[in-house]
Amino acid sequence: MAIQHELAILAWIGRAVPEMAGTTDVDFAASQQLMCECEDIYAKLTKFQPTTSKPFKGSREELTKLWTIVDQTVHNREQGLHVNLALLDAFGRSGNDGRFTASGVSVGECKLYATLHTLALIDPDVLRPHARLGAFFERFAALEPSRAVIDTGGEMPGKFAQYFIAGS
Numbered sequence: 001m002a003i004q005h006e007l008a009i010l011a012w013i014g015r016a017v018p019e020m021a022g023t024t025d026v027d028f029a030a031s032q033q034l035m036c037e038c039e040d041i042y043a044k045l046t047k048f049q050p051t052t053s054k055p056f057k058g059s060r061e062e063l064t065k066l067w068t069i070v071d072q073t074v075h076n077r078e079q080g081l082h083v084n085l086a087l088l089d090a091f092g093r094s095g096n097d098g099r100f101t102a103s104g105v106s107v108g109e110c111k112l113y114a115t116l117h118t119l120a121l122i123d124p125d126v127l128r129p130h131a132r133l134g135a136f137f138e139r140f141a142a143l144e145p146s147r148a149v150i151d152t153g154g155e156m157p158g159k160f161a162q163y164f165i166a167g168s
Contacts, residue, residue, distance in 0.1 A: 027102055037091075045118070072086070072087075113140040
């Protein structure tokens, strides 16, 4: 059986490598929260952000709202990306060590880095108002495995066969 959905792959990795799931209940919950919040961001991006294959996804006004609305009192579907980023910035462990879990490399943090990297490619200043996220992003980008993927242009280390469950 092939695991094809990103969140299912991340959950499988967390089960196969327990320290990536979170070694405590608090770290497990934090990792899961990060993954879910990143899915909310991704859903908003895919709805409005133009891409090379789909350059028109809505009105210019909707796209502007996506990147500018910071009002947390409106319904979630009306909130801009900076509301999600502000919630993430305030989430989790205290301090500004660039970690949301003790390991700093949970599956949720991997998903968070990928999401923030996508946003930073669109707007290099997106993390400027979010100090904790900025510290996380810089720390995670400097990790050797992250550098290996970034420096090769995104080639995944290893073979995709690792995501197949034997005997299925």
